[in-house]
Amino acid sequence: MASTSTSPDTSATSPSPKKYNLRNPLPLSASQEQEVKQMYHKRVRARCAPEIKAFAECAVNRTVTATWVCRQQRLAMNACMITHANNREEEDRAREEWFATHEERRRAKEEELKRVEKRRAEVITMMRQDEERRRQEGQGK
Template identity: 60%
Template sequence: MAPPPKEVDDVPRLPMPSRNPLPLSSAQETAVREVYHARVREYCAAEIKQFADCALGHTFSVPWKCREQNRIMNNCMISHATQDEQDAAREEWFALRLKRQRDRELKEERRKEQEKFHREWWGLPQVDKDGEKGKEVLRRAERVGGFPRRDEDALSKDRHR
């Protein structure tokens, strides 16, 4: 079996909140799938490269000319596309929560700097609500599982009736 994917930067990694699957939003599930597919592609990088090299310069004839490389590539990807690999991708996604939070904070700082530069460049007055939008972005943490936001204070759905 191929070695696991390389570590991403030197960001502290958080553990999985629970061994039970947590409900994630559609966007979060998409991000987990992207991690999963990237891990599988990394395992089969050599086979993918062989197929790509064979397909280079061919258009319509790729299915016939590169049949063997395509079969080898697909077999490799199928052999690594397992439930264990999906679980590992989910754990990696959860572990990198701090990195995503730091990236959001850096993006917000950059947005503030650009806004300040824009205001100085065009001679616009400073707005009284300086940074309110940014503070809201930083206050909003990444939600994982639980009730939707409108039901956070409720114990159950029946309580609203």
């Protein structure tokens, strides 16, 4: 009996490390995953900034010809982007950054909603005052 009670306990504790990943403690919604991807791609672009800048400078005032005239810069930029975009560690860092700044973003969003509500109340007050003024002008005629 004691062996059967210990086996469920060990099975109950063994799935939990598999279930909870420290780098990703919560399942993210699609929009949250999109935010993580945006942070990830921003980090990749930052790492490849010199290559991107070189290609952009070469491609200025060119349209179709940029493909072969700036081939060397384009290949260097693509190689850099592929190297860093296939790096799982970079994606994990972006995910960690997202979790670290989650509370800050939530607070900023709440403050923005408060400002919007305050402004909405101001606009409603101004509209009511304007209506009252127009009504008084109409009665005075």
